[in-house]
Amino acid sequence: MFTTREHKALNKNYFNYLWKAALEAIGVIKAVNDKPVGKGRKWEECRDKMMHALRHLFASEAIKEGVDVYTLADLLGHEDPAFTLRRYVHRVTGAVEKARKAIGQRYRLAT
Template sequence: MPIGDALAALLTEHTRKHPPVEVTLPWMAKDGEPVTVRLVFTTREHKPLNKNYFNYLWKGGLEAIGAIKVLNDKPVGKGRKWGECRDKMMHALRHLFASEAINEGRGRLHPGRPPRSRGPCIYSPPVRPPRNGSG
């Protein structure tokens, strides 16, 4: 996925300060073949981010740029509440990525709708790690 020079510079600086962390996990299923990859973004414990932790961190950023409203004065991690923002969270970002992948010729529009879907769905094929194990 192409990125602009400004974002590339920020990512380069981030990886200088916080080198990628090697993590070995099963691929595509809990009992899948173990694959080692290098993660650029991790938790404080150097573990993979999951959607809940990502959303927790993401809300602070959305608040900082005025994209969502805070509903109380409690600190983040101590009961802070935000206004409705489901359309700006991880699930929405996955769909944005899939749309961009399709625009770049790297994804596909699924003709059907998966269970519990509320509208047309766009899918991108899973990103496979390199065969040599380097991330």
């Protein structure tokens, strides 16, 4: 999703470092020391707001929008779609109602 100027994957640690500085700037997290950014600045624990959390959100939203698990597995770089489902996809609000509507629509079309 994020690449360098050379179109290579951005290192997740570098991304998280930049991301933490941005989160601090908008008041989402706080620094735990007074060192300047780039010179050893540390932030409070915020794992739930880092790149990996964005990956989980992306996977869940993709499934919610109807992306099939095989395509999603490819996008996430997984060989096994079952791994994608076990690891990254979470319950989606409103999914049961969406399924009911889709199945009901199919039955209406068949009659």
